[in-house]
Structures are given as C-alpha cells and as structure tokens.
Amino acid sequence: MNVGAEPGRITRVVILAVVGIIFALPILAMVEFTFRSGLSGGHTLDHWTGLVSEDAARTYRGLFQAIGNSFILAIVTVGIVVVILLPTMILVHLQFPRLRRVLEFICIIPITVPAIVLVVGLAPVYSVVVKLLGGATWTLAFAYGITVLPYAYRAIQANLDAVDVRTLSEAARTLSAGWMRVLWFVLLPNLRRGVLAAAFISVAVVLGEFTIASILNRRNLQTALLQVSQSDPWVATIFALLALLLAFVLLLSIGRLGRDRRTS
C-alpha cells in the first residue's frame, strides 16, 4: 500500500536520471578530452599510448615522482591513524568514557578550521619541522593526519560502538592475556572493518589533497597535476581520471565493508 511517503516509480526514475546525467557529463567530458588530438578538433589515442611508450618514464618523471610522494604520504598518514588515533580511541572507550565527548570534539575541529586557515599556522610549525627532520615530502603527513581526523574518527567509532569491546577485553584479561595481546589478538580483529574504512578514506583524502601541499611548496599528486596541466593538459586529465577511479574503488569497498557487517 502506498500511503504517500514514498515517490512513485516515474518520479523516482525522472529525478535520478536527470541528476545522474548531469553528474556524468563532466566525467564524460574528461574522458573525451583525453582522446583529443589538439585542444579542439580530431581524436587520437596518442595521449594514452604515450604513457606506456619507452620514453614515458623520462617525460613524466616529475609526475611519477609526485605520485610516489602522494603514496608515501598516504601510507604515513594511515600509520598515524593506526598508531596514534586508534589506541587513543580504544583507551578512551575502555578507561575514560567521560573523555569521549572531549575526544570527539577534538577530532571534528578540523572541519571548523579549514585547511587554508590551518596552513597559515602550519607554515611556522613546518619551518621548525624542516630544521629537525629535513624538508622531505613525507613530513607533510603530520598535517594530513589532522586533516583526516574527522573521517577516521567516525569510521573507527562506528565500529567501536557496534562491538562490545569492554566484555571482549575483560574476558581476555580474565584469561590472563596482557594488554598487548588483548589489543593485537582480540580487539584489532574485531575492529578490522572500522580500521580498514578509516584507512581507505584517509588514502582517498590524502591523494586528493592540494591546499597544504601547494601553499607549503611541496610536490604531491595534485600540485603536480596542476603544474603538468599547463604544458600537457591531456596527460594531467588522464591521471586525474585514474585518481578518481582509485578513490571510487576505495570508497566502494568501504560501502562493502559496512554491508558485510550487517549481514554477518
């Protein structure tokens, strides 16, 4: 019985089709653009085949280097989430339930403090970081760990709330397991989905980050894409498409992770 709460079939199809087509257009335009021989006019496969040609490694060395940088940044950022954020969240959940609001508040601050504001204060902080650790790109991950905080927190907290962490750890403690054992063999396997989701969304955010890298003059995927686009917009667009595809796969698998939890 339709009591008026849900849209009719036609309404649904019309809305989804119109919005879907409008949102597909820019992506399709990107795809079409990568086959153009010039800025306008005929089509060619050259821009795609050029990527696998012999001298591609040399021509696009800067870009490949920047992609490498971004992957290192993604890995270090995930490391920060797993080594610093995750244990703190478990500790607060088990030992300091009253601090939970405080932790949540801290973790959502980066939404209120935009990257372009944070970077104003990060510039002096990084002049110290460079003195201590050198100017290598990976140090940017300290800033990125802050940027991903709201997303990573939400993903892990959802999992913490769904699993009875307290009973699990008490049971293991009663059976005389040490805290490291509890963490590694009992809690982590149960929090696998939340941690994976946090890692995936962190990777997606880091691969798309432009603001901080660009103002602090570091090379990552996005700053390199903008630079390459001045001389070779086709290749820049190809890599943008590939990065988008990767992000889509990552976030699609987060959706899968969530669904598995509900069915199992």
Place this chain on the structure above:
Amino acid sequence: MTDASSSVDVSGGAGAPPRRHRLRAAGSYLGLTPFAIYVLLFLAIPTTLAVSTGFFTEDGTLTLDNVTGLFAPNVLAAFGASFFVSAVTAVVGAIVGALVCYALLGLRPDGAVRSFIDSASSVLAQFGGVMLAFAFIALMGGQGLLTLFLKDQLGINIYENGNWLYQVPGLLPVYLYFQVPLMVITFMPALQGLKLTWAEANATLGGTRLTYWTRIAIPVLAPSFLGSLLLLFANAFSSYATAAALISQGAQIVPLQIRAALVSETVLGRENMAGALALGMVVVMVVVMWGYSVLQTRTSRWQR
C-alpha cells in the same frame, strides 16, 4: 568512576589496594599523551598561530591594523563573494540533494542502486580541487564538450559575456558538483528516519499525500534540512583547491585572499594579513558550525 575501574579490577580482584589502582590509572593517562602531543603540535599550535598572527606586526608588536584591514573594500568584497558563492551553492545543493534523497526513499538500502549512489556520493563529495577544475574545463571551458556542442549545434555562445568560468560565477556550477553529493550523504539518514507508521496514521486519519508532507514530514525534517544546509555553506566557504585551480589571477574570494597574502613576496607584513583573514574565516566557520550542531541535536531527537 565505577565504570572505568571495573575493567581494571578483573585481574586485581575487588580488594586490590587503592595505591596500585592509582598507579594503573596514571599509567593509562600516560597512554593518552602521544595523541595529546600530536594534536597540540599540529592542530592546537597551528590554529592558535593562524588566528593570532593577525594581531601582530612583522616584528612582533601588537597591532590592530591587520584586523581593521579586514574592512578594506577589496577584503569586504572578497567576503561578500565568498558568502554569495557559499549561500547559492548551499541552497541549490540542498534542494537538489534532498530531491535525490526523496527519490531514493523506498529503495532497499542494500540494493544495487542505493549502494552505487552512496559510494558515488562519498567520492564526489570529496572530489573538489584540481581534478574537478579539469572536469569542468573539459566540459564547459573555451573548447569544452558542452561549449562546442551548444555553439555548433544550437548556435548558443555561453561565453558571450566574457570568460565567466574562470571567475566567481564559474565557481557556482563547479561547487554544486560536490555540494549535491554532500547533501545526499548528510540528509539521507534523516529522511530514512521518517517512520512508515506516521504515513499510515496520516492515511487512516484521512490525510492525503499533501497533508503527510506539509503537516508531518516537512516539520520533522526541517531542522535536519537546515543543519545540512549550514554544513554545505561551511563546506563551500572553506574550500580552496577548486578555486585556486580555476582562478589563477586575482583574489576574488577569501581563501584566495589568504593565498595572495601568503605568497606575495613584494609586500612585507602580508603574512600577518593572512592571519587576520584566517581569523575572519574561523569566526564565520565557528558561527555556522555552532548553528549546525544546535540543529543536529534537535534532529537526533527524532532519529531515536
């Protein structure tokens, strides 16, 4: 405290000496320090520096010049443009996003359509920046797919009044591309919180589809809708990368003003102006996000 100590007492038994307990607690607090230090160094200090440098001159003396500089005509114009872009994209994005959510009602949450749209929304909501600028240049830049199609097939020149894609009006369609998906993500849970029994009650009492929406659904959804609208506003107001990639010259919106102040090498003391601009942005963001959280608490009452 009974809550927190129960997990500790399992091994020590109920009669464990209080001193040992206190030591344990101290040890647990120690476990919080890595996170505390990290957040202090890379969140608290940068934020404090960002909003306070505006009150100093280059050589460290207190001044209000930078903060009063916020009221210079070009800075005020930038704030105006930022408000304009954020408000328009938030309102349009919220309406279109809510329509999409409505269209998704009644589909199985784990069905193929829903999970595709969920994932696509979370990707596109993150899609701001350089890549998004590329997409719109490919679509409606001077030689874009849509531009050429309209010109060659229909004889419409969308650039008759100048190259608006690379100016403030160009940000509107581009920002909508991540605003609508963000609305779908944030508003969908609220729409799904509508209980079928309310619709049934409405129907048994002789109500129509119209009375269901005007008397029940819209009043219940209003706080959540307005909250999401504020979140969209904040999202557009704070985004920098897309505008930086599209607009290479000039500083028409506030984030671009900060860029200009930070990278200018000719005028000394501009870094402190960046601090004042950052302060202005944070004030706006805090007000908007405060409104969002107030509305959010009102919303969660219905979702229980």
